[in-house]
Amino acid sequence: FNQIQQQCEQLRETLRYHEYQYHVLDNPIIPDAEYDRMMNQLKQLEQNYPQLITADSPTQRVGAKPLASFAQVRHEIPMLSLDNAFSDEDFLAFVKRIQDRINVDTTDLTFCCEPKLDGLAVSILYVDGKLVQAATRGDGTTGEDITLNIRTIRNIPLQLLTEHPPHRLEVRGEIFMPHMGFEQLNEKALAKGEKTFANPRNAAAGSLRQLDPRITRQRMLVLNAYGIGIVEGVSLPDTHYARLQWLKSIGIPVNSEIQLCQGVDQVLSFYRVIGEKRTQLGYDIDGTVLKINDIALQERLGFISKAPRWAIAYKFPAQEELTV
């Protein structure tokens, strides 16, 4: 019997490793058919020996039945929104406000520059390395418990890939639907005479707010982490960029366009380059998020009532309506 148990554990570890290679490193090292074969093997073993099933087994991604409603979750650390910039001048004024508060030269400022994904912000809590709860941003203080739906998203690990997981780690990020998943969903909806979604963001929101996880599971949703909320039992790197790299190293997907920029000129060129790449990314972005990289500086700058002084979303002009 415990020979079977070892076989299950071995399969789980192998499947988690290949999920990491495929979803986080974008570098699958076995063909999909091989992955599917192992997954089916594990499903078969767990079906024959249900007492061997563990909550974090790669097979346990779909909730049993629909919920009647969503429970509420109170964010221990508020999920704040971002101040916006709509021009280079707005961004330069943002940097000047920073300089006025901490006398530092603009060329010395390092920014972590990220695409601003057009999806839904979520909070995902891992306790001792296991995914235990996920919530929408909601109003920033209270969100909806969408744990069962989040567990169906393939690039979100049910277990962190580290021998020494933090006691508690809250991953914050954006859930979005790539163009391919959006077109596939609307084609199916049209064929079934159901309503179609106006844009990928609405489709992602509708998919995450499904009470039936079996429906969410059929939607092509992707997480890209952009920050950390609660963290206990581990000492983090002292820059934002290094923290994102750490998240990636323990199995959390992070966007591949993120870059460090030194000084305002490099930041503005990042903004332009991403603006040009926008149509080829395969997913919608509505701008960039430009953050002071040094954590100690972030903490010195703090937050204005609703948004941090140390980060700004520099948005693109609204895209002409997508013709679907």
Ligand SMILES: Cc1c[n+]2nc(N)[nH]c2nc1OC(C)C
């Ligand atoms: C609301 C938000 C949204 N986004 N999106 C990215 N890429 N980073 C990011 N950071 C955010 O907030 C932090 C600056 C706290």
